[in-house]
Amino acid sequence: MSGTPDPRPTPEAGGARHGLPHALQALRAIVARELMKFGRQYGRLVSALVRPLLWLAVFAAGFRNVFGVAIVEPYDTYIPYEVYIAPGLIGMVLLFNGMQSSLAMVYDREMGLMRLLLTAPLPRWWILFAKLAATAVLSLAQALAFVIVARLIGTELPLLGPQTPALLLAAVCGALMLGALGLLLSVHVKQLENFAGTMNFVIFPMYFMSTALYPLWKLEEAGATWVWQIARFNPFTHAVEWLRFAMYGKDPGVSPWIVLGTLALCFALAAWGYDPQRGFGQLTKRGS
Template sequence: MKELILDSWWVAYRELIKFFRQRTRLLMIVAQPLIWLGLMGNMMRGMTNSPMAAKALGVNNYLDFMTPGIILMTVLFGGIFGGLSIIWDRRIGYLEKLLASPIKRGAIPLGKSISSMIQGAMQVAIIIVIASLFGVCFHTGIPGMLLIMVIAMLFCLILSGFSLVLSSIIKTHETLMAIVNFFTMPLMFTSNALFPMSVMPAWLAAIAKVNPVSLAVTAIRELTIHGWVWGKILPSLGIILILDIIFILISQFAFQRETVE
């Protein structure tokens, strides 16, 4: 077990070195929430002037409502690319090199997930800082922020597991990109990330209710706007954890199956 964790760490470490080396990408990570919160958040600000909308959103400032959505969106788009590097590794032969070394086979997908979780947490930290600068108040303070980061990381784990499964089955970048886009956009827009469920048509609200994105958003939103509402946070967390376990198992299985001949 100790070996598995160490091996996974070194797989993750490789990804992280490369992550921190890409200056443009780091810049984008800061720029993206700036644009979302600064531009879209301010555009929608007028919405909360109407008491009806304010009631539906449950906040006086749309930015408060939107920040948890932005956090999830960033993690969603980031995490789903977490497994993609395995395709590249396969193509340049690095995967074969890893498989020929004595590291635990399972450490390869696990390491990729860990690296995308750490990247996700960093992105979330940056968003929290930027949102605070825009005047968003996190009601649960620093402990709440930390829990938000943990939830985001756990959600990231689901997605990287999903993308690892995909990249074990699909071996070309282009097809995978198409499939990833096919999933992420609808996942995002059938959730309560940007709009409350109460204003959705019934059919959409029904989808939003079972969408895992909504679960994570709800938990983070409670932590941001209301405080420690455990009755809403714990069930979300529980389902996310169950999904984590399921996706880790499936991705391990898919990877093993794909690399044994």
């Protein structure tokens, strides 16, 4: 009969919820949600800037004449110590925000928001990638704010020029890698109470056993062989070195491959961990 509605869904109604347009819409929605949430958390930006600026203004000034930086790659001349540690402080901003995203994932999971999001009609890895992209966007925004304030207090960095695209690529990949590490850690952190200890166990060794504050040859020269060996294989070291070499338009060597490899490995393990059937996360079985 002509007056009876057809119960079958139209192709437009079914296709609107699947495919690339739906996936991109979900990506935009998740990134926009994280940006809006960050915009309401004024203290988060302040804390993200205070930490590296304190190192730049106080630590670098106090140790300027203690830590001499020889003329080694990527530098063509002697540089002030604050110029040397600036890429490491940018890496600090990316590292802390990547770990902060892990806290947000644990909080969303405890409040039930993450479980609701994971039931969306999209591949689970895509939802996790959207969360990772949102983390990277926030990390880069905070890093840019740090660079602007550092420039205002007199730290000049070679950011603009032919090397700018390579520098942006290094920053984006570093932010994604550290965000993927935070994503992986959120699989294991079951409750907010356990977050602080886990993060301290990860953040401080990763930061201090790297080239963020001193070059590798200084560690080797000082006889700290085991610290030197750890720093050589620390992915954060290679994220910082990629940034440092990109600033001066020099070849970063194997650093990009180590950063990209760590990114792929951490994201793959996180996607597997968030699978309740195969992964070790078993999120749907966690009642507390």
